[in-house]
Amino acid sequence: MAPMKLYGAVLSWNVTRCATALEEAGSDYEIVPINFATAEHKSPEHLVRNPFGQVPALQDGDLYVFESRAICKYAARKNKPELLREGNLEESAMVDVWMEVEANQYTSVLNPILFQVLISPMLGGTTDQKVVDENLEKLKKVLEVYEARLTKSKYLAGDFLSLADLNHVSVTLCLLATPYASVLDAYPHVKAWWSSLMERPSVQKVAAMMKPSA
Amino acid sequence: MAPMKVYGWAVSPWMARALVCLEEAGVEYEIVPMSRCGGDHRRPEHLARNPFGEIPVLEDGDLTLYQSRAIARYVLRKYKPELVKEGDLEGSAMVDVWMEVEAHNIEATLWPIIRHCIIGQYVGRDRDQAVIDENLEKLRRLLPVYEARLSVCKYLAGDDITAADLCHFGFMRYFMATEYAGVVDAFPHVKAWWDALLARPSVQKVMAGMPPDFGYASGNIP
Numbered sequence: 001m002a003p004m005k006l007y008g009a010v011l012s013w014n015v016t017r018c019a020t021a022l023e024e025a026g027s028d029y030e031i032v033p034i035n036f037a038t039a040e041h042k043s044p045e046h047l048v049r050n051p052f053g054q055v056p057a058l059q060d061g062d063l064y065v066f067e068s069r070a071i072c073k074y075a076a077r078k079n080k081p082e083l084l085r086e087g088n089l090e091e092s093a094m095v096d097v098w099m100e101v102e103a104n105q106y107t108s109v110l111n112p113i114l115f116q117v118l119i120s121p122m123l124g125g126t127t128d129q130k131v132v133d134e135n136l137e138k139l140k141k142v143l144e145v146y147e148a149r150l151t152k153s154k155y156l157a158g159d160f161l162s163l164a165d166l167n168h169v170s171v172t173l174c175l176l177a178t179p180y181a182s183v184l185d186a187y188p189h190v191k192a193w194w195s196s197l198m199e200r201p202s203v204q205k206v207a208a209m210m211k212p213s214a
Numbered sequence: 215m216a217p218m219k220v221y222g223w224a225v226s227p228w229m230a231r232a233l234v235c236l237e238e239a240g241v242e243y244e245i246v247p248m249s250r251c252g253g254d255h256r257r258p259e260h261l262a263r264n265p266f267g268e269i270p271v272l273e274d275g276d277l278t279l280y281q282s283r284a285i286a287r288y289v290l291r292k293y294k295p296e297l298v299k300e301g302d303l304e305g306s307a308m309v310d311v312w313m314e315v316e317a318h319n320i321e322a323t324l325w326p327i328i329r330h331c332i333i334g335q336y337v338g339r340d341r342d343q344a345v346i347d348e349n350l351e352k353l354r355r356l357l358p359v360y361e362a363r364l365s366v367c368k369y370l371a372g373d374d375i376t377a378a379d380l381c382h383f384g385f386m387r388y389f390m391a392t393e394y395a396g397v398v399d400a401f402p403h404v405k406a407w408w409d410a411l412l413a414r415p416s417v418q419k420v421m422a423g424m425p426p427d428f429g430y431a432s433g434n435i436p
Binding site: 063065069070073074078092093097103145148149 | 265300362
C-alpha cells in the first residue's frame with residue numbers, strides 16, 4: 001500500500017495542521033512540496049487533487065481529499081478513530097464543537113496575526129500593527145473561554161485527547177514564533193494544556209518540520 | 215423524550231443551518247426565541263449555554279451544543295447517519311470536504327454581500343459596493359468549481375443529499391434574495407442543485423421563518 005501523499009509546504013499552518021493529525025494517527029504518509037512560485041498549485045495535475053487550486057491536498061490511492069480539517073478527520077477516521085469518538089454520540093459532539101471553535105474562534109483571530117507578523121514581511125510587505133493588536137485583544141477574550149473550559153476538563157472535548165486539541169497545534173506553534181507567545185501566560189490551564197500537547201512525539205515532529213533550516 | 219430545544223432567532227442563517235438538519239432528521243424540537251437587538255445572547259443565562267455568546271445553541275437533555283455545524287452533525291449522526299455518510303470512509307470525507315468548502319468560501323463570501331445588500335439599509339450602514347463587488351468576484355471564481363462538481367454528481371458529496379448540501383442553505387437563501395441571484399443562475403447545474411434543495415419540505419419549512427429582509431421591514435427586528 002503506497003503511503004498517502006500530503007501536498008503543500010510545511011510553511012503553511014494549514015499543511016502542518018494535517019501533518020499533526022497524520023503523525024498522531026500513525027498514518028503512513030509523505031509530504032510532497034508544491035511550488036507556488038511556478039504556480040504549481042494551479043497546474044492541471046494539482047487541480048485534480050484540489051479543484052480550488054489550494055493546499056493542502058491529500059491523495060490516498062484514488063481518493064483526493066482537500067481542506068485541511070477534512071484531511072485531518074480522514075486521517076483520524078482511517079488510522080485512529082478514537083481521536084473523533086464517532087461511536088459515542090455525546091463525545092463526538094463535543095469533539096465537533098471544539099473543532100468548530102478552533103476554526104471559527106481561535107484560528108480565525110490567529111490567522112491575521114500570523115499573516116501580518118510572519119508572512120507579510122516575507123512577501124515584501126509590512127506588518128499592520130493595528131490588525132495585530134485588534135486580533136490579540138480578540139484572542140485574549142477567546143483564551144478566557146478556553147481557560148474556563150480547561151479548568152473543567154483535561155482536554156477540550158473532555159478528559160480525552162481528540163482531534164479538536166490537535167487541530168490547534170500548527171497555529172499555536174506559529175504563535176510561539178511571533179513576539180506574542182506570552183499572550184498565553186495569563187491563562188495557566190491553557191498553558192498546561194499546551195505543554196502537555198508539546199510533549200507528544202507527534203507535536204515535536206511537526207515543530208521540527210516547521211523550523212527553518214539552519 | 216423531551217423535545218430538543220434550539221435557542222436563537224429563526225432568521226439567522228446560522229440558525230437555519232441547524233434547523234434544516236433538525237427538520238431533515240424528523241426529530242421533535244422547539245425554538246426558544248431570543249432577541250438579537252435585545253442582546254439576549256450576551257446575557258449570563260445564555261453565556262452559561264454558550265460562553266462565546268452566539269446562537270444557535272442546541273439542548274438535548276443534558277447535552278448543550280453550539281456552533282451550527284457541530285449541531286448539524288450531531289442531529290444527523292443521531293437520527294439520519296446516512297446524511298453524514300457515517301461508516302463510509304470515502305463518503306464521509308467528501309461530506310467533510312464540502313462542508314469545509316462552504317465554511318471557508320461560501321459563508322465568508324455571501325455574508326458580506328447579504329449584509330450590504332439586505333441588512334445595511336435597516337441598520338444605518340451605507341452600502342459598500344466595493345465590498346459587494348470584491349465578494350462577487352470571489353463567488354464567480356468559486357462557482358465554476360461547484361458547476362464542475364455538480365455536473366458529475368447530483369449533490370456535493372455524491373448522488374445523495376448530505377449535510378454538505380444542507381449546510382449551504384441558510385446563506386444561499388439570503389444571497390438568492392439579492393439582486394445578484396443571476397450570478398448563481400448562470401451555472402445550470404448549481405441552479406438545478408439549488409432548486410432541488412428548495413423543493414425539500416425541510417427547506418420550505420425553515421424558509422417560512424426567514425423573510426428575505428430578515429424581518430426588518432415588518433418591524434420584527436431580530
